[in-house]
Amino acid sequence: MKYKLLFIVAILFIYASSCDEDDPIDEPFDHAAQALKDNDSLIKYMQEHFVDIEGELQEIEDEEPAIYDDDNLFEKIVTYSRDGEEVDYTLYYYIIEQGVNEFATRVDKVNVSYKGLTLDNEVFDQNDYGYLTDLYSGVIPGWSYGIINFKDGNYTDLGDGTYEYSDNGKGILFIPSGLAYANYGSGEILSNEPLIFYVELNRVYRNDHDDDTVFSMYEDLNDDGDYIDDDTDEDTIPNFLDDDDDGDGTLTKDEDANGDGDPRNDDTDNDGIPDYLDKDNF
DSSP states (O other), rough: OOHHHHHHHHHHHHHHHOOOOOSSOOOOHHHHHHHHHHHHHHHHHHHEEEEEETTTTTEEEEEOGGGGGGGEEEEEEEEEEETEEEEEEEEEEEEOOOOOSSSSOOSSSSEEEEEEEOOOOEEEEEEEEEEEEEETTTSSHHHHHHHGGOOEEEEEEESSSOOEEEEOOOEEEEGGGGGGGTTTTTTOTTTTTEEEEEEEEEEEEOOOOOOOSSOOGGGOOSSSSSSGGGOTOOOOGGGGGOSTTSSSSOGGGGOOTTTTGGGGGGGOOOOOOEEEEEEEOO
């Protein structure tokens, strides 16, 4: 036992000796500092480029109006958590055409045509035919918060499984890396790389994530644009993912007393609270 103990002590001594006091300690990545760098890079790009009559980005050569000074450019502050750190990011979106029908929400499915570029104007991805995706779970945050600023348009079924779109929302998203692939990167996209996307919102499909017959877009009860903080029964499951919103043991879809397919207009005890959000509705 004595020799075994001495052996363990020797191993620990060797390990300790191999650790240099000057060895660098991995510091947590500073997402807030990176957000400021990204914003500077995006502003510089927008000050050096303009959008031509075809809706294409071009480098300024003469007296063209810079994107950054264009009335069609808007900015949005998005608070997003990275590695447990709440960071304010500035997302920019340029509206070429608003679209004519319905705005998307962050919990909808959408059909989008797009082209992705780096700040060096290198194309890394493109889809001209339309890509169907869920804005809640299927895209980077920059898309989730950016595409909701456009409306979809009209469509014609061509009869061969394809559609023709018109009057749809078109624009450009200028996305900081923290609302894209952050300090991880993805494929050809480097870590901490801001991105640019041309987007066309072809069509919006209203989602019902929990199949409770209430569209997810209607489950933002406090209307703050954050669907995670609405949890009527406080079971840690947000309403748009909870098939029993009030936790009374009756599924939301079964609290449609008048049978019209919409539980939102059923209030059995006339207390101003729909049955599906009211544990005591008798």
